[in-house]
Amino acid sequence: QVQLAESGGGLVQAGGSLRLSCAASGRTFSSYAMGWFRQAPGKERLFVAGINVSGDMTYYADSVKGRFTISRDNAKNTVYLQMNSLKPEDTAVYYCAQSILRIPTTYVISYNIWGQGTQVTVSS
Numbered sequence: 001q002v003q004l005a006e007s008g009g010g011l012v013q014a015g016g017s018l019r020l021s022c023a024a025s026g027r028t029f030s031s032y033a034m035g036w037f038r039q040a041p042g043k044e045r046l047f048v049a050g051i052n053v054s055g056d057m058t059y060y061a062d063s064v065k066g067r068f069t070i071s072r073d074n075a076k077n078t079v080y081l082q083m084n085s086l087k088p089e090d091t092a093v094y095y096c097a098q099s100i101l102r103i104p105t106t107y108v109i110s111y112n113i114w115g116q117g118t119q120v121t122v123s124s
Contacts, residue, residue: 002026002113004096009118012086016122020081022096022115030074033099035111036081038092038120045095049081050104059104064090086122093117 008020020036035050049070050059058070069082079096097111104110 002028002098004098004113004115006094006096006115006118009094009120011121011123014086014088014122014124016086017082017084018086018120020083020094020096020118020120022079022081024077024079024098026077029077029098031102033101033104034070034072034079035097035099035104036070036079037095037097037108037111038090039095039117040092043092045108047106047108048094050099050106051079052104053102057103059106061106083120086120088122088124090120091122092120094120 003025006022033052036048037045038048039045048061051070051072055072067085072079095117096115098113100112
């Protein structure tokens with residue numbers, strides 16, 4: 001069973017940057033798309049970014065386009081989320097997830113393995 005572990009969250013001032021990492025155990029990492037989602041208190045879990053198996057196709061929510069970059073290193077079984085120009089509204093718990101597909105979607109239901117989440121707090 002694949003397990004995912006996020007790291008890199010923390011407290012940052014508006015305009016700052018953070019880099020999230022998600023390390024996967026198991027042998028199936030390079031066979032499936034990966035995604036990052038976020039969930040603010042009292043809100044639903046929302047798609048942030050996704051990347052296909054080979055890493056040459058990426059997708060972003062409109063709210064983060066141009067500020068966040070998703071990437072993956074299949075040799076290291078790791079997916080990253082570089083977050084720049086952070087805003088207070090980016091504050092949330094960020095989750096990485098492994099898709100059941102080779103191309104990412106924005107739908108929570110198409111991801112079957114989730115990490116425990118990492119808190120990102122952006123102060124104004």
